[in-house]
Amino acid sequence: MSERVERQNDRSVAEEAGSPPPQLAARLQRGPLHVVVLSGAGLSAASGLATFRDADGHWARYRPQDLATPEAFATRPEVVWGWYAARFRAATAAAPNAGHLEIARWEDRFASLTVVTQNVDGLHQRAGSREPLELHGSLLRARCTRCGRYLAMAEAMTCPGTPPCCDCGGRLRPDVVWFGEALPYDALARADRAAAAADLFVVAGTSAEVYPAAGLIEVAARAGAFVVEINPRTTPLSPLANLRLAGSAAEELPRLGRWIAP
Ligand code: BJW
Numbered sequence: 001m002s003e004r005v006e007r008q009n010d011r012s013v014a015e016e017a018g019s020p021p022p023q024l025a026a027r028l029q030r031g032p033l034h035v036v037v038l039s040g041a042g043l044s045a046a047s048g049l050a051t052f053r054d055a056d057g058h059w060a061r062y063r064p065q066d067l068a069t070p071e072a073f074a075t076r077p078e079v080v081w082g083w084y085a086a087r088f089r090a091a092t093a094a095a096p097n098a099g100h101l102e103i104a105r106w107e108d109r110f111a112s113l114t115v116v117t118q119n120v121d122g123l124h125q126r127a128g129s130r131e132p133l134e135l136h137g138s139l140l141r142a143r144c145t146r147c148g149r150y151l152a153m154a155e156a157m158t159c160p161g162t163p164p165c166c167d168c169g170g171r172l173r174p175d176v177v178w179f180g181e182a183l184p185y186d187a188l189a190r191a192d193r194a195a196a197a198a199d200l201f202v203v204a205g206t207s208a209e210v211y212p213a214a215g216l217i218e219v220a221a222r223a224g225a226f227v228v229e230i231n232p233r234t235t236p237l238s239p240l241a242n243l244r245l246a247g248s249a250a251e252e253l254p255r256l257g258r259w260i261a262p
Pocket residue numbers: 039040041042043045046051052053054057068118119120136176177178179180181182183204205206207208209210211212230231232233235247248249250
C-alpha cells in the first residue's frame with residue numbers, strides 16, 4: 001500500500017499553487033481513472049443539514065433505535081413519520097453546496113465515475129449528478145408498507161393521517177433504509193463492483209461506522225485503489241486512506257478537483 005499522506009495544516013506552496021501531492025500525481029499519470037465517490041452526511045453539512053454522529057448531530061439528541069428502526073416505526077409511527085417529514089422539509093429547503101457541485105462537475109471527466117451515497121437528501125441529483133447509487137434510500141419517496149406502491153414524499157404528505165395512509169389502507173413509510181434492513185440489492189451490487197474496480201476512491205463526509213456502506217472503502221483499498229478521505233476528523237477507516245484532506249467537503253472537494261479534473 002502507498003505511504004499514507006496526511007495533509008492538514010502543512011500544505012506546501014506547490015500544492016497551493018495547484019500541484020497534487022506526489023503519490024496522487026503518480027496515480028494520475030497512469031492514465032484514465034475509474035473514480036468512485038462515497039458520500040455521507042458530512043457532505044451536506046455545509047448545506048445546513050445535520051449529520052448523525054457529530055456533537056450537534058441527530059444522534060446527540062435522539063437514540064437511533066427510537067427513530068431509525070422498523071421497531072420504532074411499528075411502536076411509534078407518528079413520531080418516526082414526524083421526524084422524517086421535518087427532515088424532508090429541511091432537505092428540500094436546502095441547496096447543494098460546492099462539494100455536491102464539484103462531484104457533479106466530474107461527470108464525464110474520467111473513464112468512469114460512480115457516485116455512491118448514504119445520504120437520503122437528494123442533493124447529489126439537484127447538483128447535477130446523473131445517477132447516484134442511493135444505498136440508504138431517499139427521503140423524497142414514500143412507500144406503502146402493505147402494497148409496496150411508491151409515491152413522492154411531497155404527495156404522501158398531503159394524504160390524511162400521521163403517518164398517512166395509502167389508497168389500499170396500508171401505512172406509508174419513508175423509503176429509507178433503517179438499521180437491520182437490507183440495502184437496495186442492485187445499488188449495493190453496483191457500488192461493490194465499482195469499488196473493486198476503482199483506481200481512485202474518494203470518501204467524503206462519512207464516519208465510516210455504518211456497514212455495509214463503510215465496507216466499500218475496505219473493498220477499494222484491498223483492490224489497490226488510491227483512497228482519499230475528506231473529513232475534518234479521523235474515522236476507523238482513516239488508516240486505509242492514502243491521502244487525508246482534513247477539512248470541509250465543500251472546500252476540499254473543489255481542491256481535489258483542481259488536481260484530478262483541472
Ligand atoms: C464532515 C463535515 C464537513 C462533518 N465536511 N465531513 C456490527 C458490525 C458491523 C455491522 C453491524 C454491527 N451491528 C449491526 C450492524 C449492521 C448495521 C450497522 O452498520 N451498525 C453499526 C452502527 C454498528 N447496519 C445495518 O443495519 C444496515 N443493514 C444491514 O446490515 O442489513 C443486513 C441485512 C441483510 C439482509 C436482510 C436484512 C438485513 C442498514 C444501515 C442503515 C443505516 N441507516 C441510517 C438512517 C437512514 C435514513 C436516514 O437518513 O434517516 O443511515 S443511520 C445513519 O448512519 C444514516 C447514514 O446514512 C448512516 C451513516 O452516517 P454518515 O453519513 O457516515 O454520517 P455520520 O454523522 O456518522 O458522519 C458524518 C461524518 O462527516 C463525520 O465523520 C464528521 O466528522 C464528518 N463531517 N462535517 C466533511 N463539513
